[in-house]
Amino acid sequence: xxxxxxxxxxxxxxGLVLATGFARAARAQAPTEPSLVPEVVVSGVRPAxxxxxxxxxxxxxxxxxxxxxxxxxxxxxxxxVGRAAFGSGQLVLWGAAPEDTRxxxxxVQIPQLFHGSGIRSTINGDLLQSVSLTPGAYGAxxxxxxxxxxxxxxxxLPRDGSHVLLDVNTxxxxxxxxxxxxxxxxxxxxxxxxxxDRVLTAVSAPDVGESFAVPHYRDYQAKVQIALRERESLxxxxxxxGDDLTRTxxxxxxxxxxxxxxxxxFQRVYLRYRRVFEDAASVEVVPWLGRDSKRMNANFxxxxxxxxxxxxxxxxxxxxxxxxxxSVTMRLGMDFDGTQADLSRAGSLLIPAREGDVSVFGQPPGxxxxxxxxxxxxxxxxxxxxxxxxxxxxxxxPGLRIDGYLLETSRKTPRVGQTPxxxxxxxxAELEPRLAARFRLSSRVTLFGSMGLYSQPPAxxxxxxxxxxxxxxxxxxxxxxxxxSIEVTSTLSAHVTGFYRSLSELTVxxxxxxxxxxxxxxxxxxxxxxxxxxLVRQRPWHGFFGWLAYTVSRSERQDxxxxxxxxxxxxxxxxxxxxxxxxxxxxxxxxxxxxxxxxPRTPVIAALFDEKHDRYEPVFGSHNSDRxxxxxxxDVRVERNFLLGRSGRLLAYVELLDLTNxxxxxxxxxxxxxxxxxxxxxxxxxxxxxxxxxx
Amino acid sequence: xxxxxxxxxxxxxxxxxDFNEDEALVTAPRVLAVKSEPAExxxxxxxxxxxxxxxxxxxxxxxxxxWSFCMAPKPPTVDNVVSPACLxxxxxxxxxxxxxxxxxxxxxxCTLFGxxxxxxxxxxxxxxxxxxxxxPLRVDLTGADPAFHLQRVQCGLSAAPxxxxxxxxxxxxxxxxxxLAPLISTIAGHDADLSQIPAGAQVELTVSWPAxxxxxxxxxxxxxxxxxxxxxxxxxxxxxxxGKLRTQSSGRAEGDLVLSSGNVWTAPNSSGSATxxxxxxxxRGGVDFAVHQLEVAR
Numbered sequence: 001x002x003x004x005x006x007x008x009x010x011x012x013x014x015g016l017v018l019a020t021g022f023a024r025a026a027r028a029q030a031p032t033e034p035s036l037v038p039e040v041v042v043s044g045v046r047p048a049x050x051x052x053x054x055x056x057x058x059x060x061x062x063x064x065x066x067x068x069x070x071x072x073x074x075x076x077x078x079x080x081v082g083r084a085a086f087g088s089g090q091l092v093l094w095g096a097a098p099e100d101t102r103x104x105x106x107x108v109q110i111p112q113l114f115h116g117s118g119i120r121s122t123i124n125g126d127l128l129q130s131v132s133l134t135p136g137a138y139g140a141x142x143x144x145x146x147x148x149x150x151x152x153x154x155x156x157l158p159r160d161g162s163h164v165l166l167d168v169n170t171x172x173x174x175x176x177x178x179x180x181x182x183x184x185x186x187x188x189x190x191x192x193x194x195x196x197d198r199v200l201t202a203v204s205a206p207d208v209g210e211s212f213a214v215p216h217y218r219d220y221q222a223k224v225q226i227a228l229r230e231r232e233s234l235x236x237x238x239x240x241x242g243d244d245l246t247r248t249x250x251x252x253x254x255x256x257x258x259x260x261x262x263x264x265x266f267q268r269v270y271l272r273y274r275r276v277f278e279d280a281a282s283v284e285v286v287p288w289l290g291r292d293s294k295r296m297n298a299n300f301x302x303x304x305x306x307x308x309x310x311x312x313x314x315x316x317x318x319x320x321x322x323x324x325x326x327s328v329t330m331r332l333g334m335d336f337d338g339t340q341a342d343l344s345r346a347g348s349l350l351i352p353a354r355e356g357d358v359s360v361f362g363q364p365p366g367x368x369x370x371x372x373x374x375x376x377x378x379x380x381x382x383x384x385x386x387x388x389x390x391x392x393x394x395x396x397x398p399g400l401r402i403d404g405y406l407l408e409t410s411r412k413t414p415r416v417g418q419t420p421x422x423x424x425x426x427x428x429a430e431l432e433p434r435l436a437a438r439f440r441l442s443s444r445v446t447l448f449g450s451m452g453l454y455s456q457p458p459a460x461x462x463x464x465x466x467x468x469x470x471x472x473x474x475x476x477x478x479x480x481x482x483x484x485s486i487e488v489t490s491t492l493s494a495h496v497t498g499f500y501r502s503l504s505e506l507t508v509x510x511x512x513x514x515x516x517x518x519x520x521x522x523x524x525x526x527x528x529x530x531x532x533x534x535l536v537r538q539r540p541w542h543g544f545f546g547w548l549a550y551t552v553s554r555s556e557r558q559d560x561x562x563x564x565x566x567x568x569x570x571x572x573x574x575x576x577x578x579x580x581x582x583x584x585x586x587x588x589x590x591x592x593x594x595x596x597x598x599x600p601r602t603p604v605i606a607a608l609f610d611e612k613h614d615r616y617e618p619v620f621g622s623h624n625s626d627r628x629x630x631x632x633x634x635d636v637r638v639e640r641n642f643l644l645g646r647s648g649r650l651l652a653y654v655e656l657l658d659l660t661n662x663x664x665x666x667x668x669x670x671x672x673x674x675x676x677x678x679x680x681x682x683x684x685x686x687x688x689x690x691x692x693x694x695x
Numbered sequence: 696x697x698x699x700x701x702x703x704x705x706x707x708x709x710x711x712x713d714f715n716e717d718e719a720l721v722t723a724p725r726v727l728a729v730k731s732e733p734a735e736x737x738x739x740x741x742x743x744x745x746x747x748x749x750x751x752x753x754x755x756x757x758x759x760x761x762w763s764f765c766m767a768p769k770p771p772t773v774d775n776v777v778s779p780a781c782l783x784x785x786x787x788x789x790x791x792x793x794x795x796x797x798x799x800x801x802x803x804x805c806t807l808f809g810x811x812x813x814x815x816x817x818x819x820x821x822x823x824x825x826x827x828x829x830x831p832l833r834v835d836l837t838g839a840d841p842a843f844h845l846q847r848v849q850c851g852l853s854a855a856p857x858x859x860x861x862x863x864x865x866x867x868x869x870x871x872x873x874x875l876a877p878l879i880s881t882i883a884g885h886d887a888d889l890s891q892i893p894a895g896a897q898v899e900l901t902v903s904w905p906a907x908x909x910x911x912x913x914x915x916x917x918x919x920x921x922x923x924x925x926x927x928x929x930x931x932x933x934x935x936x937x938g939k940l941r942t943q944s945s946g947r948a949e950g951d952l953v954l955s956s957g958n959v960w961t962a963p964n965s966s967g968s969a970t971x972x973x974x975x976x977x978x979r980g981g982v983d984f985a986v987h988q989l990e991v992a993r
Contacts (some may be wrong), residue, residue: 254948255930302824302928302949302978346918349771349821359774366774368821371918417856419919513768513778515818520771609842610776611729612829612980614932614944616840617775619782663710671714673840678712 052137052450052481052497054078058128058155060545064579065590065637068171068655073123075150077579079137079533079549080499083574083631085201085666089118092570093135093148095519095529096554097355100147100456100475105239106154107317108270108288109337113150115217115243116264119171122219122241124177124190126165129155136534137450140384140399140434141319141333146454146477146503156236157186157225169653169690171196172217184227186197188565193218215245215262235272239290241265243386255613264294267315281322289314291466292341298351300364305347309323309461329388335401337380341460344373345467349520352461355510355569356525356559358602358620361667361680364613372467375410376460386434386448393440403430403455409463409470413518424470429453439682443663444487451480462507465518472523478671491541496534499553503527508559522560527568529555538580546580560589567600567624581637590637597659598628598665607674616673629665629679644695651692661685713945719943721972724750724757726834728932728974728986729844734981735869737849738830739802744844745795746834747984749972751936758837761789762796763787765843768807768820777831777843787833798848800808804830809850819854825925825979826914827870847980859915863922866913868981870921873908873929878973878987890990902931902973903955904983909947912979925949928978931956937969938962938991947963966993 051189061071075081075091082092090098091113103113105123114121142149164177172195178188194217219241226234242265249258270288277283290313297304319333348365350357386399405428411421434452441447458472483497506525510516531553538546553575555568574597581590603626606619639653658664665679727746736742766788767780780786790798802980805811809828810819822828829845836842849869852860879901880887887898914925929948941959960971969989976982 252929252942253930253944253946254951255946256944270752304824350774357772357774363774366769366771367776367823369824369917371916373918413853415920416854417859419856466745509772511770511772513770514812514820515771517816517818520818606782607840608775608777608782609726609840611726611834611842612776612843612845612976614728614930614974616977619779669712671716672718673716676714676716678714680712681710 052080052483052499053132053134055130055132057130058125061131061249063588063590063637063639064581065592066579066594066635066657068119069125069167069169069653069692070121071125071128072123072152074131075113075133077547077549077577077592077594078133079495079497079535079577080148080551081133082551082570082575083594084118085599089116089386090570091148091150092572093133094501094531094551095553095568095571096136096147096501097568097570098147099251099459100145100477101150101620102142102145102147103150103152104142105152105268105298106235106237106270106272107284107286108268108290109144109313109315110238110239110241110268111266112241112264115219115241116215116245116262117196117217119196119214120192120194120217120654122217122266123152123239124174124176124192124219124221126167126174127154127188127190127221127223136499137436137452137481138434139397139436140386140401140432140452141331141335143335143382143384143401143403143432143454144337144380145457146456146475154223154235157188157223161184163491164695165693167690167692170199170686170688171690185224187224188222191219192220193217194247215243217241217243225432231276233274235274237268237270237272239266239268241572255257258298258300260296260298262294262296264292266290266292273432279322281320284318286317288316296352296408298347303348303365303367303369305351305365307343307345307352307461308525309341309343311342311460312338314338327390331388332385333384335380335382335384337378337382339376339378339460341376342373343460343464344371345461347462349467354509354564356557359622360604360618361669363618364615370466372411372414373462374464374470376463377406377408378457379406380404380457380459395438397436399434399452401432401434403432403474405429405455405457405474407457407463407473409465412470414465426471426473428474430474430476446485447483448485449480449482451478453478458507462521467520469519469521472507472521473505473517475503475505475507475523477501491539492537493539494534494536496532498530498532500530500682501528503529503557506557511560513564524560525557527555527557529553529568529571543583545582546578548579549575549577551575564623569600569624571600571624572597586641586643588639588641590639591636592633592637594631594633594635596631598630600624601626601628601668604670604674604677618670618674628668631664632662633664634659634660634662644693648693648695651694653690653692655688657686657688658684698750719934719940721749721751721936721970723838724748724754724836725762725839726836726842727934727940727972728976728982729832729834729842730872730982730984731844731846732872733869734872735827735847735849735979736800737887738800740799741775741797742800742846743795743797744790744832744846746836746984747972747974748794748836749934749936749970749986752970753936757839758932759793761792761835762790763833763835764790764798764801765833766801766803771818771821771837776829776845776891779877781831781833781843782841784971790832794992800830800848804828804848805850807850809848810853811850812853825912827979829980834984843978846928854917855915855920859920859922863913863915866911868912870912870977870981871908871910871982872981873904873975873977875975875983875985876903876905876975878902878985889987892962892989893992894962894966894991896962898960898962899957900933900960900971901955901957902975902985904929904975906954908977908981910979911953927981929956929978930976931958932974932976933958934972934974935960935969935989937967938989960989962991966991 058071061074067073084090132150165176174192176190222238268290292311315337384401412424430452436450455474462468505523508525533551555571576595578593603621604618605621607616642650663681666682667680732743765781767778767786769778832844971987
């Protein structure tokens with residue numbers, strides 16, 4: 001393991017969470033690594049304290065096959081991560097709904113980790129220090145989510161000279177420039193612009209755009225790092241991302257013409273103040289401000305469907321860490337988050353779709369249309385405290401988080417003419433204890449476990465008096481894990497983690513034929529997911545690096561107390577990922593093999609003829625009682641490193657996705673009268689070639 | 696599917712299955728449309744329903760269809776136009792048997808399927824994009840999937856302020872069925888005799904309708920909370936027992952002022968009889984239909 005020094009002067013083994021202070025000391029760099037490589041190197045995949053967290057360095061992660069040079073995409077290869085449907089960019093962690101997982105950059109929440117296609121992350125990987133994934137049972141310092149947790153840490157900027165980084169490939173182009181303005185001030189700006197949509201249009205089948213969305217995307221970041229005093233720094237950062245997608249299907253029958261126009265964007269500006277005191281205590285304060293925007297306008301013939309969300313986001317994270325006893329480290333923090341969202345929606349109740357909706361690909365939404373505009377405000381203040389208590393071989397990390405929610409909506413009942421609206425306001429408090437423990441049985445074997453309670457506020461889009469329910473409260477969950485780590489050799493380890501997640505008060509559609517007024521959604525959903533994940537990891541050894549991850553799980557939902565239990569829409573009982581890389585001189589060869597069970601689907605067992613619309617409509621069988629075909633994919637990556645002078649290099653790479661050209665089934669499609677079923681296949685083979693210049 | 700290589704990129708496209716189906720070809724008896732008089736009924740009043748049943752000449756004439764009103768409201772969570780309960784007999788109210796029946800539209804239609812609620816505190820049903828509410832009427836034809844006609848019912852406005860509801864009541868004119876004008880058929884720009892069509896010929900078919908049948912109507916816009924005026928769109932469904940139609944449906948959008956719609960039928964390469972069924976629908980649920988015999992000669 002590579003040692004990592006921290007400003008507090010303590011030595012920790014690489015891969016453990018940087019719990020105290022922030023890294024300042026420059027690490028010795030491998031000869032082939034340029035100066036832009038992060039200063040603190042946390043090598044390889046390694047579980048952190050509670051066993052559920054996996055953290056990788058961005059420098060290592062971007063070189064894994066299947067990532068197309070994007071370190072954040074390595075998350076898809078980790079244990080506990082379900083495969084997202086092609087083009088969705090969703091994160092399915094331990095059977096949790098994608099919208100239940102939270103993503104943070106330096107402690108600042110962002111709304112989406114990947115651009116709409118899932119092909120690229122929304123943050124330039126060259127600005128990242130590390131990528132961290134916790135599928136569940138995380139500590140008290142984070143909350144407002146009942147799923148998993150993804151944390152991205154931006155890196156310290158280079159302390160010497162100016163640097164330029166260019167990356168151009170089939171998917172997109174990116175540039176990063178960093179410079180030292182003075183002894184105390186450094187800055188970096190990055191920009192990425194996607195063109196895969198145009199590439200696919202030029203070289204692929206015309207129906208690609210009808211079946212799968214490849215949006216036009218771009219993102220940008222800027223960071224200024226100011227060294228204030230000894231062991232004290234201030235960062236100012238800007239994050240921005242945007243996606244646009246337009247699809248139109250023309251038809252001689254206007255009732256069959258379809259169009260979809262979506263756009264989403266977010267911006268974040270934050271300060272990050274960090275200071276390490278002489279006694280090794282530290283403080284970190286991150287105030288932030290941002291905007292989220294998401295628009296969807298669709299037309300199914302004459303039926304419109306639109307949702308426009310614009311949200312002002314703001315927050316503050318502050319944490320103080322101190323060793324209060326030789327064996328006890330304490331963290332006290334406050335996590336504040338605010339959202340003020342203005343929304344308008346029109347069209348069918350069933351667009352956008354929700355988890356649990358029963359439909360088939362391409363099915364038009366119901367005829368029922370309505371309209372609403374509303375404002376939703378959610379304030380969350382969450383003080384928390386955690387301890388890390390070392391008792392011989394046992395480390396206990398109890399924590400407590402108190403989530404206080406103020407939830408307001410501008411309209412409690414549907415609008416009637418110009419009658420002034422009556423708003424809705426509610427205060428909710430959730431007490432959320434968390435506990436993690438590690439017990440070192442021997443120098444090679446460690447047991448670990450964690451558990452906790454979690455909650456999340458309702459989504460602003462669900463608080464409409466017409467399309468949702470203004471009085472919805474938080475959803476809640478309890479997580480538990482238990483596992484074991486075995487260091488087989490100094491570089492080879494094995495980990496097994498069992499997990500259980502129970503969900504309650506989930507927001508679901510009211511299935512009643514006639515719901516109550518302003519009550520289209522109810523908090524009656526329950527669910528659970530459980531399983532075991534296995535990870536065998538080879539840390540760098542004679543240039544070889546890789547892991548084998550296998551997760552077996554089951555995820556179920558029950559929408560109402562009287563409803564039958566059903567499989568979760570994203571349930572994938574078996575997910576296997578094998579990743580291996582070998583460095584040989586200036587060459588690196590990588591391979592990735594993925595297998596995932598097909599996701600559940602509801603079969604069509606008959607059809608009826610809708611005379612009004614002159615079309616057949618499906619009659620469904622048991623909810624989610626069928627599955628899509630299993631998914632297999634083999635990817636290969638080859639890269640060649642060319643040194644340019646003393647500090648520059650050129651990296652040329654080719655990545656072949658789905659080398660065996662297997663046409664994986666991504667969705668079922670039916671004939672017009674529902675008598676035939678076929679499979680929509682994803683991209684059978686995609687070659688990504690690119691070059692990366694670092695100066 | 697088209698594929699080509701550009702530079703170092705090779706991408707074969709995602710692919711939808713090709714079912715090789717002809718939606719316009721009638722191969723078994725089926726209900727194509729239902730015409731009701733009046734086209735928009737007041738609940739509780741007698742209404743005449745006429746089924747437009749198609750069967751290819753090669754199969755025996757179908758038995759009389761059986762009609763039933765479905766009395767189960769559709770949950771808002773269902774994409775289909777009717778509740779799954781409409782497939783069960785317990786939710787059905789017998790309405791008659793025959794190709795044409797007369798039955799009163801259920802008096803509870805506006806409560807079950809319209810904006811009226813049985814008790815305060817419940818959500819009124821949402822109208823369709825034309826502001827309409829519909830009573831489902833099931834038509835069972837032996838050997839065919841169950842068909843559902845949606846009978847537009849006149850319910851007024853309940854979720855609007857009283858003054859707007861009153862104004863709407865005065866301005867709204869119930870829907871009338873449209874009327875198909877005689878079919879125009881040509882081959883290579885010349886009038887075609889449908890009783891003597893050359894084998895393999897491409898027959899251009901054009902249907903039209905009177906301007907008065909494209910009605911403008913009062914519409915309560917829930918976004919504006921005001922009454923606006925909309926114009927009907929028109930759809931034409933085409934069916935044939937032999938040969939091939941270029942498209943199964945065509946039409947004119949709400950803002951399209953053209954009063955006709957066309958299609959092309961490619962006659963079979965062998966002589967024989969064929970049947971052409973045409974259904975004209977307006978966007979408020981009005982229907983007209985016509986049937987034409989086609990004779991193909993070598």
